[in-house]
Structure formats: C-alpha cells, structure tokens
Amino acid sequence: MGHALCICSRSAITIDNKKYYFIQKLDEGGFSYVDLVEGSHDGRFYALKRILCHDREARQEAQTEVEMHQLFSHPNILGLTGHSFMERAGKCEAWLLLPYISKGSLWSVLEKLRDKGSSVSESRILNILHGVCEGLKAIHDAGYAHRDLKPTNVLLDENDRPYLMDLGSMNKASMEVRGSREAMRVQDWAAQRCTISYRAPELFSVESHCIIDERTDIWSLGCVLYCMMMLEGPYDLIFQKGDSVALAVQNPVSIPQPCSYSQGLQTLLSSTMVSNPQERPRISWVLHQIQNLQGSDGTAVDTNRV
Template sequence: MNSLGLSLILKMGCICAKETVVVNGRKYTVREHLGDGGFSTVSLVEDNLTHKKYAIKKMVCHGPEDQRLAVKEIEYHSIVKHPNVIECIDSTHRGTADPVVNATSEVLIILPYYHKGTLANELERRARTNDYLSARDILNIFLQICEGVKAFHDVKPEPLAHRDLKIANIVLGEAMTPVIMDLGSVTQARVKVCGAQAAQTLQDIAAERCSMPYRAPELFNVESYCMVDERTDIWSLGCILYALCYFKSPFDAVYERGDSVALAVMSANITFPENAPYNEDMQNLILSMLKVNPMERPYIYTVIENVHDAIAKLESRV
C-alpha cells in the first residue's frame, strides 16, 4: 500500500483514484475519510469481494511505545467482547517503528461501520431544535452503555478502565443501540501511585488520552500517594448521562469558553438547565456519579442497579 497516497487522500477528504488497502489478504477500497483521533485516522472502506462497508482505523507509530499501545488496543478488543462494545473484525501491523532511522510502522484495525454516526452527532442534531429524548429512552440507552462499561470492569484478574468515555466515543446501531468505541485509552484500571514522578506520569497520560470535559478530577491533579481505580469511568458516565439529558457534558461550556476545566471539575459545580423535562430523580442519578472524591462514587454494579430502579419507578407511574 502506498501510505503517502493514502495520507494525501485522507487529508484531501476525496477519492481521486480508488485507493486499495489490503489487510490479511482481503482488499478494501477507501471510500471517504471519516475522522481523525489524536493518534489515528479513520476511513470508510468497502470490501472488494462482498461490497460491505467497514471503518478502518489507521495508527502510525513513531516509536516502540506507540507500537506497543497500538498492538495492546487490538489485544483489548479480543479481551472485551460485548454487544455494547465495538468489535474488531480484523487487524494487521506492518513495519517496525524506529525513531533513530526515522522509520514508522502502521497498525490497521477493521471495525464495523455505523452509518448513524456517534451519540455526539445525534445529540448535536437534537440540540438545534431542543428535541429532548424521553426519560425512558435516556435510561434505556444509558443502561446499555453501563453494561458495555461493566464488560471492561469485569475483566479478570485485573479490571480494565476505558478512560475516555464520552458521547463522541459511542456509535449508534439500529434502534439507537449504543456501542462503545475507541479502545486506544484502555488500561489497567487500578493504579497504585507511589511518588511524585509516578503521579506526574499518570497525569501526563490522562492529559494526552482522556478528553477534558469527561475526565475525572483525580486525573487532573494526581496525588503523589494514592490509588486510582475504575471509578474514573463512573465520573465519565455521569457526564454522559448529563449529556443525554442536556445535549452536552456539564463541563463543555467551560471548555468552549476557554476557562479552566480542571477548576470546574475539582469544584464539581453542576448546574441543571431549567426547561428540560426531567425530574429530580434523574438529576440525583447524575450527581451520584459526579462525586469529586472517587471513594464516594459507586462501582458500575451499583450504577446499573440504580438505573434499573429509576426505570422501574418510571414504569410504575404509567
């Protein structure tokens, strides 16, 4: 594959000549550029044999650490299998990253293509006309997202954390089925931080890989001696539930204004728009996850239990 040709096509966002990508003997034709992550590009491709559409995630690795992380991402796909977590259909990696001789390697992951786009796209569309989802729909979507997160937290012997849960990392299948994607930030959930250097390292990784408006407070300012666990994801889930109700994370406005998200998150000053059609129960469910002290946050099992209770309460009112 001519990687320069592909990168030019990705930059231009158009197909001037049909670019072909080969993964383990299967040929795919690049149809369009779908988006860029911090470390990857995603394109829409078509299988030359079946004409089925897929998304292909291409990661260019500039050094051994990049390569290790990209290969680890493929590994996490094989560990976490759940209907609400995106499936890896195929993958390959080429070359060896060596910064000394300026050599890069490529990791390609073939993923299902979700034509409905992301939850962020859906909420953006709804925000334009204040088209609120019903409380029942919100809880049903959120419950499925939680079930997907539980698949990470359930991994044995050590739980995994996604660490970049946000509405832009959830694609929508048929009947608004949410599917968690982008396993590039997945890591061992429980980290024992011993010393200032370890704290700084974790803080730097979080700054690089966890989106600010959804990042847990303990990742903004990592203490020198502490334990970080899977409840970083619970904070992100609180932000996602807020966004399902009000179209954006509670910290998006701060981020867009260019004010300090870290400060807003640490103070957890959560305000709720007045005109939205949700009662106090929904707000309390959101607030139960947005606790600044991670030790006060519930684990995923309790969150799922609370969502089931909220759904039962809604249904009893009908």
C-alpha cells in the same frame, strides 16, 4: 461491467488476506484517520482506523488497543474485525478494521437534536445509558477501565444500541501511585489520553500516594448522562471559554433548573458526579438504579450503594 471498472479504479488494502476498497474519509484526529471501506468478499462496509506510529512507544500503544479489542466479545463494545501493522519507508501504520455503524456517534445524534431545538426523551436516555453501562461493566469486570468515555466514543446503531469505541486509553482498573514522580507520570498520561471536559477530578492533580480505580469511568459516565440531558457536556463551555476545568470539577455538578427530567434521573446524575472517587458508586450500582428507573416512573432512586 461499469461497477466492476469502478471497483478496480479504487485504491485497495489487504487485511488477513481479504481485500477492502476505499470509499471515503470518515474522520481524522491527531495521529489517526478513519476511512470507510468496502469488503470485496462480502460487499459490506467497514471502518478502517489508521494509526500513525511515529515511534516504538506509539506502536506499542496501537498494539495495546488491538489487544484490548480482542479481550471482548460484547454487544455494547465495538468489535475488531481484523488488524495489520504496515511498515513503509521506515514508518509504521496500525490498521484496525472495525464494524461500520452508519448512525454515527452519540455526540452527532445529540448535535442534530440541539440544532433542531429538540431533546432526548427520558426513556431513550435510560435505554442508551443502560447499554453503555453494560459495556462498561464488561470492561470493569475484566479488570480494566476505559479512561476516555465521552459521547464521541459511543456509537449508536439504527436501534439505538450503543457501542463503546476507541479503546486506546484503556488500562488496568486499579493503579497504585507510589511517590510524586509516579503521580506526575499518571497526571501527564491523563492529560494526553483523557479528554479534559470528561476527565475525573482525581486525574487532574494526582496525589503522591493513592489508588486510582475504575470509578474514573463513573465520573465520565455522569458527564455523558448530563450531555444527553442538556445536549452539551457539563464542562464544555468552561473549557471553550478558557476557564479552569480542573477547578470546576472540584465542586458538585450543577443541574440547570427547571429540569424536565425526573428527580430520579437527576439524583442518578448527581450520584455519579461526586468529586471524591471513594464516594462514587461502582458500575453495578449504577446499572441497578437505571433498571429501577426503567421499571418505575423515575421519581425515586435508592441511595444505598452497597
């Protein structure tokens, strides 16, 4: 009886004719909040992402995020359980109901290891990276790019299975830029939607006539790999000090030495973080190299990217 009274006292929302009770806040950003909720019909926990849509453009962006989730049913991409758009007093909120992954983000796991003075084993790095790449491959094969891959946008379950999340920055994999005005539009969009310390070099100063493709994600993937190896992103300190990340990404990534990880893993990292996007590999090549490293002692990586 006491439990029932407790349930009734909690605030509740309804999505797709199912009731969910608020448990606690999990996170908040500039225009979104994530709450932990419990389904009254199944007793399971879910993450409710509430996006504040301050104008028509923001509402369309939220709708696009819903559509991106609905495109995929993949073990390494966070699924969408339900959604709703709520209109209140002239304001709109998009509600995205997502599975709750209790272990949290890859970044939170890495932070705890760093605080303990520990590190991530190479086999664990390869296992997580393999799952991230499988999710990315599904996105790229569908003709899209994630555009904001970073450790906080990767969730890990109790078995270390990674889930790509926050699909709000996703768009078509290939973007043809025609003229300086369009280049500036893409550059401004990237500044708003692609986290600076994980942003590919070609998005900092967009050329007037170019094609930007899904290999922006390969650069970000390299940054994620670096973060798993060093427990901080390659450009985190540069950004925190107020120095120019845009300038730093024009140079080859520097791997601190001595490095406890295999030469094969270091070579894979260097291969993904190539400033010239045309020299960067695609996701199938990266997956192949990971599989090679998982099946070997990690001392060599084939440099043929065909």
